[in-house]
Amino acid sequence: MELTLDKVGKVVGAETWLRDIDLTLQPGAVTVLLGVTQAGKTSLMRVMAGLDAPSSGQVRVDGRDVTGVPVRERNVSMVYQQFINYPSFKVFDNIASPLKLRGEKNIAERVRALAGRLHIEPFLDRYPAELSGGQQQRVALARALAKGAPLMLLDEPLVNLDYKLREGLREELTQLFAAGDSTVVYATTEPAEALLLGGYTAVMDKGRVLQYGPTAEVFHAPRSLQVARAFSDPPMNLLAGEAGAGRLRLPGGLDLPLPRAMPGLVGPVTLGVRAGALRTAPRLGDVALPGTVELSEISGSDTFVHVSTTAGEMVAQFTGVHHFALGDAITLHLHPEHVHLFDAAGLLLSAPERSSLA
Structure with a gap:
């Protein structure tokens, strides 16, 4: 299924929630909507689903104009931040409900297969209220998958789960999406989640889509500083510099060669450096940035060090403790x-070659 948004806008009262969005989703793939809270992700998903009509523009499915067609007349499944299950149905019947509505065969077999993939098979005879939050969200996901809709929308479905549950479910969802035929749209505020899910990413900010493309491509070659800031965790280090004579001059007298041949580049530039690109042991061709440790914090299996240098404030990410x-x-x-x-x-002038980052 190919979903296209053509100059879609959404105005509510005096507020503009979506601004002239042009976007064609890659059919049968996962598209991640990445952006901070109130970037417009939920508003865009509601328009995609038919829950809301756009104030301007057109929504097309496989070339057919469905602008304003309500959700009940579309084949869409949606999973929200707050898991929604039928409280009076047992888990089995929650998952089976879309299959029964369609008059499908082999319902019990298909329900058990889905429950097994999401590790909730032991709970099929329980009611949702008897389950943990993570288990209830798995039930909601299983029901959405059972529907087999050509468009599946997931609005930050893991945000209310604890860290361990999120990590486990992310990996499972990646496999489940790959095994299905649906076009999947997944909203998140977390760059790491976008990278893990892969597929395609649309970076959003203030109701606009700033960049859309294969996730790895958007991450490695952000079109602008806005995209670089949004698609980086920890935030990309940004340093003011001056280009001239084939070199980059930084505050504090630091100087380094242009990373790639750019004849005639003169004037102010901004250098972007990922935290993981910094190290303490020098390699051939490295430039030294002396500084002072301002903060050191351990998160998971990585150590993040905040350093004050003459060129500016930097954050370095080191694997291990x-x-x-x-x-x-x-x-x-x-x-x-x-x-x-x-x-x-x-705007982006140049990005590192992918091979150089190994």
Whole structure:
């Protein structure tokens, strides 16, 4: 199923929720809507589903205009942040409900297969209220998958679950989506979730789609500073620089060669450096950034170090657990090939070659 949005806008009262969105979803693939809270993700999904009509523009499904066609006349399934199940139905009947409505055969077999894939088969004879939050969300997901709709919309479905449950379900969902034929739209505020789900990503901000494309491509080559800020966790390090004579000059007298041949590049630029591109042990061609540790924090299996350098504030991400004391002198090392360059208007000039990031 191909879903196309043509100049779609949504105005509610004096507020503009969606602004001239042009977007054609890749059929049969996962598209992640990535953006902060109130970026417009839920508003866009409601228009896609037919829950809301756009104020302007057109929605097409496989070339047919469905603008304003209500959700009850479309074949769509949707899963929300707050899991929604039928409280008076047991788990089995919750999952089976869309199959029964369609008069499907082998319902028991299909329900048990879905429940097994989502690890809720032992709870089929229980009511939703007897389950944990994570188990209830799995029931809602199983019912959505059972519907087999050509368009499946998931609005931050894991946000209210604890860390361990989220991690497990993300991996399972990636496999489930890959095994199905639905076009899937998945909203999240977390860049790591977008990367894990893969597929395609639409980065949103203030009701606009800033960039859409294969997830890895959008991550490695953000079209603008806005996209780079949105699709980076921790945030991309941004340093003011001046380009000239084939080199980049940074505050504090630091200097490095242009990462790629860009004849005639002169004037103010912004350097973007991912936290994972910084290291403490130098390699051939690295530039040294001396500084002082301002904060060190451990998250999962990574250590994040906030460093004050003469070029600006930096965050470095190191794999493993490391100890850095506040106030310690530290030298970060960076290879010029790992730098993103943005012009004075915030548009991408160049991005690292994917092979250079290995």
